[in-house]
Amino acid sequence: MPKGSRYERELVDLLWKSGFAAVRVAGSGSSSHPAPDVIAGRGKTLFAIEVKYSSGERIYLGKEEVNDLLSFSNRMGAKPLIGVRFRGTEWRFLDPSLLKERRNTYLIEREEVIENGIRIQEIL
Amino acid sequence: MPKGSRYERELVDLLWKSGFAAVRVAGSGSSSHPAPDVIAGRGKTLFAIEVKYSSGERIYLGKEEVNDLLSFSNRMGAKPLIGVRFRGTEWRFLDPSLLKERRNTYLIEREEVIENGIRIQEIL
Numbered sequence: 001m002p003k004g005s006r007y008e009r010e011l012v013d014l015l016w017k018s019g020f021a022a023v024r025v026a027g028s029g030s031s032s033h034p035a036p037d038v039i040a041g042r043g044k045t046l047f048a049i050e051v052k053y054s055s056g057e058r059i060y061l062g063k064e065e066v067n068d069l070l071s072f073s074n075r076m077g078a079k080p081l082i083g084v085r086f087r088g089t090e091w092r093f094l095d096p097s098l099l100k101e102r103r104n105t106y107l108i109e110r111e112e113v114i115e116n117g118i119r120i121q122e123i124l
Numbered sequence: 125m126p127k128g129s130r131y132e133r134e135l136v137d138l139l140w141k142s143g144f145a146a147v148r149v150a151g152s153g154s155s156s157h158p159a160p161d162v163i164a165g166r167g168k169t170l171f172a173i174e175v176k177y178s179s180g181e182r183i184y185l186g187k188e189e190v191n192d193l194l195s196f197s198n199r200m201g202a203k204p205l206i207g208v209r210f211r212g213t214e215w216r217f218l219d220p221s222l223l224k225e226r227r228n229t230y231l232i233e234r235e236e237v238i239e240n241g242i243r244i245q246e247i248l
Binding site for chain 1: 129136140144145146147148149151152157159160163164165166167168169196199201202
């Protein structure tokens with residue numbers, strides 16, 4: 001099992017506890033169609049979520065990864081979100097349109113996520 | 125790879141060709157939360173789909189499988205569908221509330237699906 005799926009499972013469990021129905025997507029990194037890591041819905045709100053974990057201080061997201069998330073979400077009728085957890089912290093959520101671009105990648109920094117990331121209670 | 129996933133992939137491809145964004149759900153038969161096989165959305169319409177293939181004349185669906193699909197769909201805000209393909213025929217879709225019950229299972233018959241099943245062009 002790929003390492004990343006442990007954190008996807010953790011996030012899916014958290015979403016269920018928070019009132020959502022949530023699933024991990026099969027082969028999200030390898031499918032011939034763009035796909036997020038997790039899909040979660042509650043009532044009329046649907047999220048397509050790219051999941052990132054880091055034991056360090058920064059996460060870099062490729063431009064294509066973000067573009068795929070946006071185009072998939074637009075087509076499905078879902079809101080795109082980045083679900084982020086840095087080691088020792090709780091899950092936070094980021095609106096991908098607010099990510100900082102740096103040389104063709106998007107940079108996510110631990111301190112900023114802890115300060116400004118959206119909490120699970122606030123995403124609806 | 126489980127045999128069923130071949131037909132899930134085939135259906136996901138068909139849904140993409142028909143304008144949907146669609147994904148296979150990871151571990152849909154084994155997860156600790158109820159989950160459909162496929163999720164597909166287009167604009168404001170979202171479907172949670174249980175996928176069935178048969179080379180025979182009949183498909184039996186367990187009552188619990190159908191109940192899980194209904195409760196998942198209700199929680200996610202999706203419409204539940206059974207996606208069915210009998211060997212040599214095209215995909216058809218069934219509203220689970222119209223399934224015929226027989227001794228705690230639901231029976232899906234080849235001839236009836238070919239006559240009355242919803243075509244992909246009609247599901248929106």
